[in-house]
Amino acid sequence: MDGDTAVAPDFDPRTPEAVRDPYAALKPLQDAAPVWWSDRLGAWCVTRYTDIRVAFRDPRLSADRIRPFIAQAAPALRDTVGPLGDHLEHWAVFTDPPDHTRLRGLMNKAFTAGAVEALRPNIGAIVDDLLDAVETGLAARGDRTFDFTAAVAYPLPATVIADMLGVPRQDVDRLKDWSDRLAKFVLTSRADPDRYRLAAEGIAEMEVYFRDFLDSPPSGGHAGVTAGLIDARDAGDRLTSDELVANCVLLLFAGHETTTQLLANGLLALLRNPDQMADLRANLEDADLVRNAVEEMLRFDGPALSSVRVVAEDFEWHDARLRRGDRVFLFQCSGNRDPRAFADPDRFDIRRADAKANIGFGYGIHFCLGAPLARLEAEVAFPRILRRFPNLALAEPDPAWSDSILTRGMLALKVRAKESSD
């Protein structure tokens, strides 16, 4: 299964070096073996920018990676993974046309630019409340250090997506807990042996929650995206009840962890690049620059480490022979640092003219539905955070990273809000 690339360099995603710096770990593949078979992953690895964009648009690469996985599961696991599959096969992100075209069309109608833009003042108010709580906590403890992820980057997107779906805010922590368990499966933790059971439990509880939420509307009726999706279901047989529940769960799931990582990874990049931090701080009124800085955060160290596809028919590519059923990892992190696409790619530059060409939100028909929301959250949050804390510094120079092979996020980001006299 190693095609013509037998002399290719190795890539082991489980080493501490690869978890800490996947860019460096994948570089040898990008240079020498752009489509490379990994025995460890049991999959092809694609690492060049243009190849990844081509792959995202290639109908021979299917987004339906759930059904094949469930079909191949060991008999002992079937009872656990079966219900997971029944739910996940309805997620738009795991479907191909024509199902995807139908689901995505309905979600686009509910998840409109207007619905996102209407959240702007709400997002600002949530950020301000979170920053107030940080300040109160710092004052009470007499210590200037806090975990930015736990205090701001996690609660902001979780609260925003709950508001957008109309789910009560007091349920956010419960939903987050179920969603974290599901992430062990969907985001392929590299090490957790218990992940299937945890994910199955998480999904079962979320399903019960959402069925109840959809059947018993809050006093003013369902609002926002949920109302739009319910209309789509009730308008005929275009969205089934199972699809409705599953795609509410998808929105909740997709809507927070990735955005948490954008905020935390973005702040880390600024703290590690003081010249860029100084430039941004001096120009916080410049909405275009703030917007471009967010694009550069997505490019330089964004949350999307990779996306998976399954080969739907045999074909040859860069001398490799891909066979039906093979899995393919499209390493967006690597593509975003491809020198063929971006000049001096390992440099974090908030004024980079082509930062927006990053593939952090994917590409083609599955391009992230929530991109406008994630961008808006970051564009609203960063100026507020930097104004509130004019002297932010890293409290832990080398934070630990999650071992997911699909997303790139830190377990915590400890920062110090220095007094100006410090």
Ligand code: HEM
């Ligand atoms: C910085 C934050 C985010 C990043 C980096 C991100 C990344 C991605 C990527 C890479 C894909 C494509 C996956 C593939 O092709 O297999 C995707 C799809 C998707 N994302 Fe996001 N996402 C983010 C935030 C959000 C938010 C806030 C929401 C919703 C509220 C969301 C909802 C979705 C949905 C529904 C899809 C599936 C679209 C489809 O299949 O047509 N995402 N996202």
